Amino acid sequence: MDIEKPEEIKTESVSFVEEILKNDLSEGKNGGKVQTRFPPEPNGYLHIGHAKAIAIDFGLAKKYGGVCNLRLDDTNPQKEDIEYVNAIKRDIEWLGFKWGDVLYASDYFQKLWDLAVELIKQGKAYVDEQTSEQIAMQKGTPTQPGVESPYRNRPVEESLSLFNEMNSGNMEPGKMVLRAKIDMASPNMHFRDPIMYRVLNMPHWRTGNKWNAYPMYDYTHGQCDYWEGVTHSLCTLEFVSHRPLYDLFVDWAKQAAGDDKPLDDNRPRQIEFNKLNLTHILLSKRNLLMLVKEGVVNGWDDPRMPTISAFRRRGYSPESILNFINKIGYTKFDALNQMSLFESAVRDDLNKRAQRVSAVLDPIKLVITNYPKDKVEVYNVQNNPENPEDGTHEMEFSGELWIEREDFMEEAPKKFLRLGPGKEVRLKNSYIIKCPDEGCVLERDEQGRPTVIAAEYDSISLSGMEGADRKIKGKTIHWVSCGHCVEAEVRNYDRLWMVENPRDEVSAYSKEQGKERIDIDDMRHFINPNSLEVKTAYVEKWLLNAKPLDYLQFQRIGYYNVDPDSTPDHLVFNRTVGLKDTWSKINK
Numbered sequence: 001m002d003i004e005k006p007e008e009i010k011t012e013s014v015s016f017v018e019e020i021l022k023n024d025l026s027e028g029k030n031g032g033k034v035q036t037r038f039p040p041e042p043n044g045y046l047h048i049g050h051a052k053a054i055a056i057d058f059g060l061a062k063k064y065g066g067v068c069n070l071r072l073d074d075t076n077p078q079k080e081d082i083e084y085v086n087a088i089k090r091d092i093e094w095l096g097f098k099w100g101d102v103l104y105a106s107d108y109f110q111k112l113w114d115l116a117v118e119l120i121k122q123g124k125a126y127v128d129e130q131t132s133e134q135i136a137m138q139k140g141t142p143t144q145p146g147v148e149s150p151y152r153n154r155p156v157e158e159s160l161s162l163f164n165e166m167n168s169g170n171m172e173p174g175k176m177v178l179r180a181k182i183d184m185a186s187p188n189m190h191f192r193d194p195i196m197y198r199v200l201n202m203p204h205w206r207t208g209n210k211w212n213a214y215p216m217y218d219y220t221h222g223q224c225d226y227w228e229g230v231t232h233s234l235c236t237l238e239f240v241s242h243r244p245l246y247d248l249f250v251d252w253a254k255q256a257a258g259d260d261k262p263l264d265d266n267r268p269r270q271i272e273f274n275k276l277n278l279t280h281i282l283l284s285k286r287n288l289l290m291l292v293k294e295g296v297v298n299g300w301d302d303p304r305m306p307t308i309s310a311f312r313r314r315g316y317s318p319e320s321i322l323n324f325i326n327k328i329g330y331t332k333f334d335a336l337n338q339m340s341l342f343e344s345a346v347r348d349d350l351n352k353r354a355q356r357v358s359a360v361l362d363p364i365k366l367v368i369t370n371y372p373k374d375k376v377e378v379y380n381v382q383n384n385p386e387n388p389e390d391g392t393h394e395m396e397f398s399g400e401l402w403i404e405r406e407d408f409m410e411e412a413p414k415k416f417l418r419l420g421p422g423k424e425v426r427l428k429n430s431y432i433i434k435c436p437d438e439g440c441v442l443e444r445d446e447q448g449r450p451t452v453i454a455a456e457y458d459s460i461s462l463s464g465m466e467g468a469d470r471k472i473k474g475k476t477i478h479w480v481s482c483g484h485c486v487e488a489e490v491r492n493y494d495r496l497w498m499v500e501n502p503r504d505e506v507s508a509y510s511k512e513q514g515k516e517r518i519d520i521d522d523m524r525h526f527i528n529p530n531s532l533e534v535k536t537a538y539v540e541k542w543l544l545n546a547k548p549l550d551y552l553q554f555q556r557i558g559y560y561n562v563d564p565d566s567t568p569d570h571l572v573f574n575r576t577v578g579l580k581d582t583w584s585k586i587n588k
């Protein structure tokens with residue numbers, strides 16, 4: 001399976017990152033080497049936004065003969081877990097990419113510590129004993145300089161000894177932090193003596209009890225890139241204002257290592273692109289975790305989630321995800337893309353790969369009164385007319401069929417082109433049938449709704465038979481033979497959010513409620529109560545052979561796939577996407 005096709009990336013926007021990279025190569029920077037990294041924090045499952053970062057980090061490295069390492073950014077032991085690391089690896093592989101090495105920010109804890117000690121000695125860092133509130137108050141505003149900490153010019157020896165205490169395990173978290181001594185009046189707020197280390201006193205799942213003080217993201221990321229030999233450090237736009245600090249810490253690390261090559265060369269270069277942001281979904285690991293913990297969804301891979309594992313389970317193919325990402329491209333401006341655009345990429349892709357099958361989701365029985373009792377015909381039906389190499393499978397036909405309730409109307413208007421008294425339709429791959437003018441309802445339920453209807457078949461109208469191409473006004477409807485089908489659980493998923501832009505709407509609502517951070521009640525306010533409908537359907541027997549994650553089209557209904565919960569005793573199918581876009585209309 002050929003998943004990565006970077007040469008097919010044609011959008012202008014991709015070339016802005018790629019152009020920089022090509023230019024660096026042509027100038028002979030980094031000795032002609034390309035090395036990138038994908039740096040997720042293992043505090044949740046990857047979501048569709050991460051797929052965009054993955055596609056460019058791995059895609060460009062591959063295209064230019066370089067490597068992309070997987071670097072787990074594990075500097076916050078409070079939220080991280082090995083379960084997430086495993087899920088991250090699975091998802092990257094499923095998207096079709098290969099990493100060079102698997103590395104961890106925690107691999108560099110000792111080096112980062114040693115560098116911090118060196119920086120204290122050089123007078124570039126100090127221990128501040130103020131509370132986080134005091135430090136925040138002294139930050140100033142972009143137009144107003146900040147206030148220097150009273151600890152800023154304390155003796156080096158004092159800072160060194162306190163820094164050691166910060167890591168002793170006996171220091172209360174929040175009592176002190178290590179800060180870089182840069183410029184409290186800088187127009188760039190990140191230069192106003194940023195925090196490098198804080199005390200957490202927590203064991204780390206990789207380093208155990210060795211560390212009690214942990215480095216902050218800004219003090220970690222650039223040096224890890226530099227020590228690893230990353231040439232291009234691609235990230236999203238919110239890091240633009242962090243870039244000068246990233247560069248400064250790299251300079252300090254280079255100087256401390258005695259590396260005096262020109263600063264423009266032999267160093268990682270941070271390039272920022274816009275985040276992926278889609279309508280009707282919320283992409284924030286913190287909020288997604290809340291949905292999982294509160295049981296609003298059934299786990300991280302619930303097909304209503306925007307995670308890569310949920311997309312896999314729902315039946316989106318890796319190719320459709322990557323095609324969509326290529327289509328929207330990489331720019332320098334944040335945008336909100338329509339979910340319907342993504343779904344149409346999914347439909348284009350599934351049209352080519354999904355096996356066509358018949359499933360009746362809301363059944364009513366049809367008896368063909370002139371068909372010989374006990375006779376069974378076996379048809380070879382095409383698995384995918386779009387792709388004849390996919391072959392055929394067998395499907396039985398008999399005089400008793402399940403059809404969709406909505407394909408029959410007792411009092412049908414003239415323009416209703418399906419079944420009703422005196423109306424004629426073609427059964428898919430089979431005969432033309434006609435309901436009698438009178439008495440076509442054979443049985444009814446307690447509410448008087450028809451449950452069994454009658455029709456007669458035209459024995460010389462079988463699809464493919466010579467002379468069988470008689471044109472009729474009625475449509476072609478699908479069916480399964482009552483004696484040759486199996487029951488299945490069908491999970492019809494709909495959007496989880498009722499609003500187009502849950503990210504903004506939920507946070508605005510949360511603020512209105514006077515809250516500082518979004519909580520589960522704020523989210524519940526916008527959750528679609530009908531996001532999952534479970535049905536019992538009749539499907540053709542051939543589906544007993546289907547394997548988890550197989551791509552299917554239930555003809556005339558939608559694209560479905562086989563849920564991993566499915567067993568031959570209890571088939572389970574998930575709706576991937578409908579055949580047509582119904583949502584964009586509803587929401588306008």
Ligand code: ATP
Pocket residue numbers: 038039040041042048049050052053234235236274275276277283284285286
């Ligand atoms: P979230 O804010 O959703 O929790 P995050 O940014 O904290 O995500 P990380 O694990 O830190 O997640 O991100 C790993 C990489 O993925 C980073 O380079 C980040 O910039 C990138 N990334 C995260 N979200 C998106 C997105 N929506 N679009 C593109 N790239 C993204």
Ligand code: MG
Pocket residue numbers: 041
């Ligand atoms: Mg993060």
